[in-house]
Amino acid sequence: MSNYVYPCQLGRAIMTHIANPFAAADAPTLFDVFRATEADKDITTARRRNVLSSLRRFAQVAGMELSFMPATPGYYRKKLADLHPAMAGITAKRLANIKADVLWAIKRSGVRGSGKYLAPFLDAWVCLIDRIEDRRLLWTLSRFLHYCSAQGIEPEDVDDGVSTAYLRATTDETFIKNPRDQHRRTCRAWNKAVDEVPDWPRITLSIPRYRSTYMLPWSMFPESLRTEVDDWRAVLSGGDLLSDNHLVRPLRESSIETRRFQLRQFASALVHVGHDPTELTSLAVLVDLAAVRAGLRFFLDRSGGNPTSQICQFAILLTIIAQHWVKVDAAHLEALKRLRRKVTPRSEGMTQKNRDRLRQFDDQQTLLALLDFPRRQVEEARKRDPAHRATAIRIQIALAVEILINAPIRAGNLAALSLTRHLRFSRAGRQGTIHLVIPPEEVKNREPLEFVLPEETVTLLKLYLADYRSHLVDGENEWLFPGRNGQHKCRQALSGQIKKHIKQATGIDMNAHLFRHLAAKLYLDANPGGYEVVRRILAHRSMDTTTRCYAGLETLSAARHFDETILGVRDSLRRGDLP
Numbered sequence: 108m109s110n111y112v113y114p115c116q117l118g119r120a121i122m123t124h125i126a127n128p129f130a131a132a133d134a135p136t137l138f139d140v141f142r143a144t145e146a147d148k149d150i151t152t153a154r155r156r157n158v159l160s161s162l163r164r165f166a167q168v169a170g171m172e173l174s175f176m177p178a179t180p181g182y183y184r185k186k187l188a189d190l191h192p193a194m195a196g197i198t199a200k201r202l203a204n205i206k207a208d209v210l211w212a213i214k215r216s217g218v219r220g221s222g223k224y225l226a227p228f229l230d231a232w233v234c235l236i237d238r239i240e241d242r243r244l245l246w247t248l249s250r251f252l253h254y255c256s257a258q259g260i261e262p263e264d265v266d267d268g269v270s271t272a273y274l275r276a277t278t279d280e281t282f283i284k285n286p287r288d289q290h291r292r293t294c295r296a297w298n299k300a301v302d303e304v305p306d307w308p309r310i311t312l313s314i315p316r317y318r319s320t321y322m323l324p325w326s327m328f329p330e331s332l333r334t335e336v337d338d339w340r341a342v343l344s345g346g347d348l349l350s351d352n353h354l355v356r357p358l359r360e361s362s363i364e365t366r367r368f369q370l371r372q373f374a375s376a377l378v379h380v381g382h383d384p385t386e387l388t389s390l391a392v393l394v395d396l397a398a399v400r401a402g403l404r405f406f407l408d409r410s411g412g413n414p415t416s417q418i419c420q421f422a423i424l425l426t427i428i429a430q431h432w433v434k435v436d437a438a439h440l441e442a443l444k445r446l447r448r449k450v451t452p453r454s455e456g457m458t459q460k461n462r463d464r465l466r467q468f469d470d471q472q473t474l475l476a477l478l479d480f481p482r483r484q485v486e487e488a489r490k491r492d493p494a495h496r497a498t499a500i501r502i503q504i505a506l507a508v509e510i511l512i513n514a515p516i517r518a519g520n521l522a523a524l525s526l527t528r529h530l531r532f533s534r535a536g537r538q539g540t541i542h543l544v545i546p547p548e549e550v551k552n553r554e555p556l557e558f559v560l561p562e563e564t565v566t567l568l569k570l571y572l573a574d575y576r577s578h579l580v581d582g583e584n585e586w587l588f589p590g591r592n593g594q595h596k597c598r599q600a601l602s603g604q605i606k607k608h609i610k611q612a613t614g615i616d617m618n619a620h621l622f623r624h625l626a627a628k629l630y631l632d633a634n635p636g637g638y639e640v641v642r643r644i645l646a647h648r649s650m651d652t653t654t655r656c657y658a659g660l661e662t663l664s665a666a667r668h669f670d671e672t673i674l675g676v677r678d679s680l681r682r683g684d685l686p
Contacts, residue, residue: 144212251297263310481509484502484608501608
């Protein structure tokens with residue numbers, strides 16, 4: 108939503124007036140504060156200009172219109188406490204000045220609302236509220252009842268249309284976290300009130316479903332299918348070394364579980380398109396041509412008819428099972444391969460979502476905030492008690508990010524780093540140069556990884572090992588990032604903590620895997636066309652994988668280099684430097 112338009116010929120804002128759907132009609136807003144400040148002739152022109160600018164910027168940061176925002180300081184203090192300057196695209200000093208100016212303007216103008224900006228309840232709602240004995244139920248419903256009161260909606264007029272309008276209103280209130288979750292809780296609470304509260308309107312609201320899930324539990328399928336899947340799973344893991352089904356290259360446990368999950372997804376899809384789950388008795392049934400077509404069409408319908416990498420993976424998996432496990436005839440196998448080719452996306456590689464996420468790092472301040480995250484975390488942690496677990500975790504996450512910046516390994520390998528197997532010191536006593544070495548059998552594509560850790564990374568590593576890691580582990584534990592029961596921290600937990608800490612400290616949306624893409628972007632920005640180095644750093648087996656994933660990523664950088672060359676030639680010609 109665009110809050111303001113700045114016409115060049117006017118040089119000032121033209122504001123639209125959008126009322127807050129939860130507030131009383133006469134509730135004062137920051138729009139009123141803006142007008143009062145604008146008319147205040149007892150302050151200097153410069154001060155007035157700065158305060159009006161702060162009010163405008165405050166609305167932009169909040170993502171609201173001034174007329175939507177109540178002139179109630181308490182409405183903002185808690186909600187903006189966690190707002191990081193980077194999220195607002197401004198410096199910390201500027202954000203502090205904006206907050207101070209807004210509070211000053213509210214106080215000086217005399218336009219100030221009461222402690223609560225919400226519209227008072229209508230009399231009809233007050234009567235019903237008095238009958239609610241469950242305080243938790245009242246708390247869940249109160250915002251919806253304020254909305255109804257602000258809109259003049261009586262209890263007997265509530266229906267699904269009002270519920271939907273309420274969802275739109277909570278979505279517009281950008282400070283409301285997870286408006287869909289709140290909407291769903293409100294509908295459930297309303298229906299509970301119908302059952303429990305005397306005289307409550309006998310109107311049931313529909314419980315919204317925002318996610319359509321099709322997955323069925325394995326227990327829904329015949330035991331024969333589950334047993335065969337377990338047998339197939341054992342073969343994928345390597346099984347008996349002397350067995351005829353033994354694989355030369357067994358799959359990792361995580362890869363096996365992914366394939367088992369994909370089979371469950373596909374079997375569930377068949378049920379949704381009309382197959383009786385009791386008839387899905389074997390893997391041979393799942394790879395039947397009619398079944399494969401029906402299942403793939405289910406997923407195509409969900410994707411709007413567009414082939415996706417997920418659909419392609421289903422086709423690949425079913426083809427492999429048909430060829431190596433079920434052992435179908437040549438005609439059947441060729442038909443499956445044709446289906447696989449049809450559902451293969453035209454362009455593979457990095458998703459558009461990840462490309463969009465990387466775009467934020469074209470801004471130098473954002474990039475610096477991320478690259479400087481470990482150092483700033485250490486500085487902050489050293490102000491706190493080193494024996495406190497939260498402080499130790501802060502240093503641990505700083506180290507994890509520092510490693511990802513300088514050695515962009517996969518999140519699973521990061522979580523499973525061992526002090527004894529993966530960190531190699533050039534001198535005894537954990538001294539000298541440190542190599543991070545991961546053998547091929549522990550890497551997804553079985554390509555060995557080795558990085559020399561830079562001095563800054565080594566310094567942080569030694570600090571963590573000396574002063575902080577001991578507060579995160581009980582007893583013997585070989586892992587750099589220890590978890591429970593002598594194990595390493597699981598990949599999901601470590602990745603989640605990395606994302607959370609970076610977001611809190613910088614306002615940047617960043618996950619552990621995106622560091623690999625960022626490494627490629629930064630190198631290609633500095634060295635357009637340098638795909639071979641990127642391939643080696645990310646340990647891609649094939650150059651095709653690298654170019655398919657990162658082709659075009661350095662376009663802006665290449666364009667800058669091109670422009671600099673052309674401009675350099677022009678300047679030289681103007682000076683007469685060229686023959």
